[in-house]
Amino acid sequence: EAEVAQSPRYKITEKSQAVAFWCDPISGHATLYWYRQILGQGPELLVQFQDESVVDDSQLPKDRFSAERLKGVDSTLKIQPAELGDSAMYLCASSRPEAGNTEAFFGQGTRLTVV
């Protein structure tokens, strides 16, 4: 069964360092989402791509966060510099909106700890 792949699963980094997460969506899924989930809270949408274009990044802290999906397939989310408050689970999801009214499929996430 096709899955959304994310790496790494866990990342520990020192504050002020740069960190990057990678996501490979399910093949053929044009829409890709990055979420941040703080412990005990629901996922918060950071950025949404349709193919290689950003559809929504209104909640992305653009002074330190960046996201790209250059070829409209896999995607990278970067934080530079990392801050203590960035410690969270970063989740990637994909969906096929053009196929109808469908759900989003999630990867296992990357748990980031900033020390």
Place this chain on the structure above:
Amino acid sequence: SQQGEEDPQALSIQEGENATMNCSYKTSINNLQWYRQNSGRGLVHLILIRSNEREKHSGRLRVTLDTSKKSSSLLITASRAADTASYFCAVKTSYDKVIFGPGTSLSVIP
């Protein structure tokens, strides 16, 4: 900002009982989805209900949707210890934006 709001925030029941969780939202939607998340893991899709549907069943799950009240409920019947998890509703808007609520933490006591 999050559109979905689950109620209650936490729920503790005995195995075999039914569990009901509610979700309210603010915007117009294409569909509403329910997800489960075990501690420290990714989100697992449970069930999707479209905006033109009122009720949907899947195994022990029953979901209702009232678009006039902008609310949904998830009922888990005959709960099991393995149902212990956090449950989230997520609304999908006309721009394919998927927005989550804060979740309900369910504990099923054996």
